[in-house]
Amino acid sequence: xxxxxxxxxxxxxxxxxxxxxxxxxxxxxxxGTGDRRSSLVEAIGYVGAALALGAVALFTADAWSRFTLAGxxxxxxxxxxVVGGAGIVASRGGxxxxxxxxxxLLAAAGVSAGWFAGIVAADVVDxxxxxxxxxxxxxxxxxxxxxxxxxPGIALQLIGLASVVTVAVGGLSLPRLEPDQAWFSVLAxxxxxxxxxxxxGGLIRPPGVAIALGGAxxxxxxxxxxxxxxxxxxxxxxxxxxxxxALAILDGRTLALVVGSLGLFVMVPQLTFELFGDQIGAPAxxxxxxxxxxxLAIGLGRARHQLxxxxxxxxxxxxxxxxxxxxxxxxxEAADGADEAEEADRPAPPSSSEGTRx
Amino acid sequence: MSDARPxxxxxxxxxxxxxxxxxxxxxxxxxxxxxxxxSDPGQRGSLIAAALVVVxxxxxxxxxxxxxxPQLAPLEPDSEFVPEAGVAWIDDGDQETCVxxxxxxxxxxxxxxxxxGSLVGWDERGVLVQEFVADGTELVxxxxxxxxxxxxxxxxxxxxxxxxxxxxxHLDDDDVLRIEDRRTSDxxxxxxxxxxxxxxxxxxxxxDRHGVAVIxxxxxxxxxxxxxxxxxxxxxxxxxxxxGAFDAVWQGSAPEGR
Numbered sequence: 001x002x003x004x005x006x007x008x009x010x011x012x013x014x015x016x017x018x019x020x021x022x023x024x025x026x027x028x029x030x031x032g033t034g035d036r037r038s039s040l041v042e043a044i045g046y047v048g049a050a051l052a053l054g055a056v057a058l059f060t061a062d063a064w065s066r067f068t069l070a071g072x073x074x075x076x077x078x079x080x081x082v083v084g085g086a087g088i089v090a091s092r093g094g095x096x097x098x099x100x101x102x103x104x105l106l107a108a109a110g111v112s113a114g115w116f117a118g119i120v121a122a123d124v125v126d127x128x129x130x131x132x133x134x135x136x137x138x139x140x141x142x143x144x145x146x147x148x149x150x151x152p153g154i155a156l157q158l159i160g161l162a163s164v165v166t167v168a169v170g171g172l173s174l175p176r177l178e179p180d181q182a183w184f185s186v187l188a189x190x191x192x193x194x195x196x197x198x199x200x201g202g203l204i205r206p207p208g209v210a211i212a213l214g215g216a217x218x219x220x221x222x223x224x225x226x227x228x229x230x231x232x233x234x235x236x237x238x239x240x241x242x243x244x245x246a247l248a249i250l251d252g253r254t255l256a257l258v259v260g261s262l263g264l265f266v267m268v269p270q271l272t273f274e275l276f277g278d279q280i281g282a283p284a285x286x287x288x289x290x291x292x293x294x295x296l297a298i299g300l301g302r303a304r305h306q307l308x309x310x311x312x313x314x315x316x317x318x319x320x321x322x323x324x325x326x327x328x329x330x331x332x333e334a335a336d337g338a339d340e341a342e343e344a345d346r347p348a349p350p351s352s353s354e355g356t357r358x
Numbered sequence: 359m360s361d362a363r364p365x366x367x368x369x370x371x372x373x374x375x376x377x378x379x380x381x382x383x384x385x386x387x388x389x390x391x392x393x394x395x396x397s398d399p400g401q402r403g404s405l406i407a408a409a410l411v412v413v414x415x416x417x418x419x420x421x422x423x424x425x426x427x428p429q430l431a432p433l434e435p436d437s438e439f440v441p442e443a444g445v446a447w448i449d450d451g452d453q454e455t456c457v458x459x460x461x462x463x464x465x466x467x468x469x470x471x472x473x474x475g476s477l478v479g480w481d482e483r484g485v486l487v488q489e490f491v492a493d494g495t496e497l498v499x500x501x502x503x504x505x506x507x508x509x510x511x512x513x514x515x516x517x518x519x520x521x522x523x524x525x526x527x528h529l530d531d532d533d534v535l536r537i538e539d540r541r542t543s544d545x546x547x548x549x550x551x552x553x554x555x556x557x558x559x560x561x562x563x564x565x566d567r568h569g570v571a572v573i574x575x576x577x578x579x580x581x582x583x584x585x586x587x588x589x590x591x592x593x594x595x596x597x598x599x600x601x602g603a604f605d606a607v608w609q610g611s612a613p614e615g616r
Binding site for chain 2: 172175176177179180183186187189190191193194195197198199200201202203
C-alpha cells in the first residue's frame with residue numbers, strides 16, 4: 001500500500017518516529033475495516049430507500065392526474081423544500097455517511113426543483129419544448145451547482161452536469177429551424193468536456209469523478225449523434241477516448257482509463273466500418289481492437305508503475321496539485337464511493353514533507 | 359514531533375472517546391499543508407481550457423448549425439394576391455389537440471380543442487374531422503365561425519380528398535429551395551433562398567388552383583399566389599406562424615367519395 005511506503009520513507013528521513021509509524025498504520029487499518037462495514041450498511045440503506053422511493057413513485061404516478069395543477073405544484077414544492085432542507089442539515093452532519101447522504105438529498109432537491117420549474121413552464125406559462133428545457137435545466141443547475149461547491153459528491157455532480165447539458169440543449173432548441181441532431185451532440189460534448197477539464201483543475205470535486213463523468217457524458221453525447229454525421233462524430237469520440245486514456249496515464253486515474261478505453265472499443269470498430277464498409281471486414285476490425293488491447297495493456301502497466309511504485313513521481317502532469325485541492329486530507333473525500341477507489345490507487349496525499357520536496 | 363495525534367485534535371471529544379479513534383467520523387482536523395491559492399496555475403489553465411472548448415463549440419454551432427428560415431412578407435389583405443379560401447389544420451400541441459382555421463383576410467382562430475381524430479376536409483357544412491369511437495367511426499362537423507360541433511355516424515372510414523400537391527427540393531446550389539407541382543417539375547411555384555435545413559411539410563393547390571398553401575418546417579403557413587398555369591405569380595407570403603401541424607385542408611375540399 002502506498003501509505004506504508006510513505007511511512008517508511010518518512011521514518012527513514014527522520015520525520016516521524018517508529019511509534020508514530022505504528023500508530024498511524026494501526027489507525028488506518030482499523031479505519032479501513034470500519035469503513036468497509038459502514039459502507040455496506042450505507043449501501044443497503046440506499047438500496048432500501050431506492051425501493052421505497054420507487055413504490056412511492058408508482059403510487060404517485062397513478063394518482064397524479066387526479067391532482068389539480070395547484071395541488072401538483074404544492075406537492076412538488078413541498079418535496080423540494082423538505083428534501084433540500086434535510087440535505088442541508090445532513091451535509092453538516094457529524095459522520096461521513098451522513099454528509100454523503102446530505103449530498104444525495106441535495107441532488108434530489110435539484111431534481112425536484114427542476115420538476116417544479118417544468119410544471120410551471122409547461123402548464124402555467126405554456127412554454128414550448130425549448131422553454132421547458134431551459135426552465136428545468138436552469139433551475140436544476142441553480143440548486144445543484146452551489147451545493148456541489150459546498151458539498152462535493154457524485155450525485156450532485158451527476159445532476160449538476162445533467163442540468164447544464166439540459167440548458168445547452170434547450171438553448172439550441174430555440175431557433176425555428178432546429179439544427180441537426182449532430183449539433184446537439186457536439187454541444188453536449190463540449191459541456192461534458194468542459195466539466196472534465198474543470199474537474200482536472202480541481203474546480204469541480206471530486207476531480208476523479210468529474211473527469212470520468214464528464215468523459216463518459218462526452219462519449220455518450222457523441223454516440224447519440226452518429227446517425228447524422230457518423231464519421232465526424234466517431235472521430236471526435238475516438239479523440240475524446242484517446243484523450244481520456246492519455247490523461248489517465250499521466251495522472252494515474254483508473255476511472256478515466258476505464259471510460260476512455262470503453263469509448264475507444266465502442267467507437268473504433270464503428271468508424272472502421274463507416275470508412276471501409278465491407279472492404280476490409282471483420283478481420284481488420286479485430287486487428288484494430290487487438291492493437292487497442294495491446295496499447296491498453298501498455299498504458300495500464302505504466303499507470304500501475306506510476307501508482308504503485310515511486311510515489312514521488314506520481315503527480316499530475318500539469319504541475320498543479322489537484323490532490324491538494326482534492327481535500328485529500330478530508331475524510332469526506334476519502335470516503336466518497338467512487339473516489340475512494342481512485343484514492344486507493346493514487347499516492348497518499350502530500351504531507352508537509354512532500355511539499356518541502358517539491 | 360512529540361505528539362502522535364494529528365494537528366488540531368484537542369484530547370477527548372464531546373462523546374468522551376479518543377480523538378484519534380473517532381477521527382474517521384469527526385470533522386477533519388486542520389491540515390498542515392496549506393491549500394493552493396485560487397490563482398493556482400492548474401485551476402486557471404483548466405478554466406481557460408474549458409471556456410475555450412465551450413466558446414469554440416458554440417461559435418461553430420451558431421455559424422454552421424443554426425439556420426434561419428427565409429424572411430417573408432406577411433399576407434396583405436388589400437392586395438390582389440390573397441387567398442380566396444381558408445385553410446384548416448389540427449395543432450397537435452403538448453397538452454391538447456385543437457382545430458384552427460386561417461381566413462383569407464389573414465386572421466386565424468382556434469375553433470375547438472375537443473377532437474381526437476384526423477382532418478378529412480372542409481365543405482359547405484364545416485371543417486370535417488373523422489374520429490374513431492367505440493362503435494366505429496363518426497364524422498365531426500365543426501362550424502368554422504362558432505366552433506360548434508355536431509357528429510354523424512360513418513359507415514366505415516373516409517379518406518381525405520386528394521388535392522393537387524406541390525413538392526419542394528433543394529437545387530444543386532444548396533441555398534435555393536424550389537417548390538413545384540408534384541405532377542410536373544416544369545411548373546415552378548416558387549424559388550426560395552434557404553439553407554438545406556429548410557423544407558416543406560405540406561403543400562397543396564387551392565381547389566380553384568388560384569393559390570398554393572404550404573406549411574414549412576419552421577411551423578409557418580405560407581400562401582403563394584399562382585397563375586392559371588399553376589406557376590407562381592408572386593413571392594410566398596406569411597399567412598400564420600406557429601401552426602404546429604404537418605398538413606392542412608383547403609376550404610372547399612371534400613373527403614373522397616363525398
